[in-house]
Amino acid sequence: MSNQSRIRLERVTKRWDATTAVDDISFDVTPGQFVILLGPSGCGKSTTLRMIAGLEEASSGRIHIGERDVTRLPPGDRGLSMVFQSYALFPHLSVADNIVFGLRSRKVPKAEQRERLARVAELVDLTDYLDRKPAKLSGGQRQRVALARSIISEHPICLMDEPLSNLDARLRSDMRREIKALQSRLNMTVIYVTHDQVEAMSMGDRVILMQHGKIVQDGTPDELYNRPASAFAASFIGSPAMNLLPLVAGETGAVIEGEPSTLVAPMEAAGGHLGVRPEDIELRPAASPGVPAKVVSEEYLGADTIAYVEVGSHTLRVRLSGKPLLTGQPCSLFWASKNIHLFDANGLRRDDMPLSDFAPPIRSIPRPPAVGSFQH
Template sequence: MTTQPFVSLKGIGKRWNGKLGVEDVSLDIPEGAFVALLGPSGCGKSTTLRLLAGLEIPDEGKIVIDGRDVTTSAASDRNLSMVFQSYALFPHLSVAENVMFGLKVRRVPRAERLEKLKRALEITGLTGLEDRKPGELSGGQRQRVALARAIVAGQRLCLMDEPLSNLDAKLRNAVRKDIKKLQRDLGITVVYVTHDQTEAMSMADIVVLMKDGRIQQIGSPQELYSAPVNTFVAEFVGAPPMALIKGHALTGFDDDTTIGLRAENIRLEKPGKGRLVCTVTECEFLGAETFIGLAHDHATGLTLKAPGMALHPSGHTVEISFADGDLHVFDSGGKRVARAT
């Protein structure tokens, strides 16, 4: 018996004055999933989220939430909550008043409001800050207030539009863990827009990678990393991204193919033993490992991942090797053909 998806986008398209926003976007989301809409600026991920939220109406296609066609329904009728990039807090209201604002507008009884407030503040670690104004909070605390407001709404679907982009790196890491834990504890379905592949890979069960208004690949983080469907996915997903080598640079591969190779699958060889001779361009020591940037006339993005400190001077010539089984093969159009054997 097939389970119906909780959220379904079917052939969604949106244009403004003939200019493409998104084209033929189809996506099924099971209940309780954490889905990341990932891609570079202008790829259509925020447009897709706005269409799902009801802030825009599609030119074609259908949107179904919990079995109900909401394609032309107002945002207020879609039973969802949103967390924005800007915290969207009222500066003159306290933390408690900001969190409960929506409940008050909906005339939820005071006792119920206070009970939901208490639980939301406990979940988000804001207990004790109820009377503070947003101006007295750190960026991370303000984002937690926005999360608490989404929690008290009690909706099964929560949309998040780059909620961490205003935070510094350390705070982003902390709040990222908070959001993932909240999603698991509450069992809600989250659709999360980000341009940061680290956020998408570390938080999401399902990643939807977009480019130029179209979906490139849908799958788990592991699937996108290990089996990219084209060279765009290969280069976008992973830190560092997959290196791409022209087929004619390697024995046994057609000239019109492109070969993909991950940093962890490259090893240094003694002179005369390697498959490619490269020049060191940079070394980035990160404590547990070192990323060694390499240049080759027929390759882009070549990086070797070495354990511990493994510094080599820039301009130094090295030879590298790798197993055929770790290579990814793409055709002349950039589409995945297979993994090499």
């Protein structure tokens, strides 16, 4: 694939008076990649996208697309298209006119416009709606028009700014698959902004997690889930979120605050946090090795149940299959040492501490199936 759609950000910063929205960000998107900019609202992800699009000007740093430095180029000269959160459809124009709007601006011959329109309408399944006004379309259809408008331009790069956030949950999961399929079929380079970790995990080849205008972690969805770089990354990915328990110094090692009886990590870990995912915890009978705990409530979700378990002064979420009805019972929490994450006092990941299981496992510990773990 040509290098045309490579996007490179070098130390890009955006400042508005005293506030710094994007702080010294660099990354490099290879052609054909589906990159997610993920983060809570106000983390600078949309601003980053708008700077790539040229709708905001970078305060400092360089942006390259392909071989060109586009930092100061107007949006129309950057060779990219964009899908907006609000879709930005022209309400007075029909679907067809909306889709070919850009072609008309670029003075593409009428015959070619018609031909490309037919092809794209077919692609996004809008052929029957071309004469309608946007107001007469459902949310999903409007979304498709916005997609069609960016596809028809045949730019190799498409930027998407939370394109699914106005749709209901069910439509959203359909559109997720559809966008992903379109992207790989048309071999587009996509930068996709979202605050929804489900979209990030299910669509991205690569996820760039941002917080306070900085990149927290840049990796595959797998890496973000299995090796979160910080306590923030750990709490942001996964649903329900990872349990983060403060560790304090015990007699021979670090223990969970308020539960001094069980050693959970080496002494160096005290002062930081222990992270363990709800799906990595197993509930065992009260006498078994593990952390003593008590089930305080349960949330039945159909395929599984989230149990809220009290350890010391903290409450943990545990994902259990079925509908166990354990509320009020004492139990013991067990997890394999390979499934725990340690974060230091600054919230950064530590991988340098030796860990051991509570006791030799009596039987192999089956991990709950990954299916369903990312559903709402």
